[in-house]
Amino acid sequence: MSGPETERKKKAIIKKFKDQGLSITIKTGTQIVDFLDVKFNLTNQNYEPYMKPNNTPTYVHKNSNHPPLILKQLPLSINKRISELCSTKEIYDNAIQPYKNTLSKSGYKDEC
Numbered sequence: 001m002s003g004p005e006t007e008r009k010k011k012a013i014i015k016k017f018k019d020q021g022l023s024i025t026i027k028t029g030t031q032i033v034d035f036l037d038v039k040f041n042l043t044n045q046n047y048e049p050y051m052k053p054n055n056t057p058t059y060v061h062k063n064s065n066h067p068p069l070i071l072k073q074l075p076l077s078i079n080k081r082i083s084e085l086c087s088t089k090e091i092y093d094n095a096i097q098p099y100k101n102t103l104s105k106s107g108y109k110d111e112c
Contacts, residue, residue: 038085049085049095057099062107075108 001009010026017024033040039050051057059074060066078099086092 046087046091047085048087048091049082051098057102059102059106059108075103078103 006028010028013026014024031041031043033042034050037050038047040047059078060071062071064071079096082096082099083092086095
């Protein structure tokens, strides 16, 4: 779409949200978008986990008093979530390390 056409669509969407008592922010012309914990690359149609700079995930320690089933499922759940947030195996291999490191610090060894 042309610039003016994009701007008209943007204003129309904002108006529809406003009519419902909601607000929305729209940024046009971007090729990479971070949304919650996912980074979408609209150019090559890839997606990967997104983590704010200097952010380290924190997990329940393996020796905590949480139910054993929760502790057992934690590494599997994290692995599944990261896997779902990656569009390719290469992206997964590049993204998994910070999560593995945090799991290791929380007492989980080679479980992700």
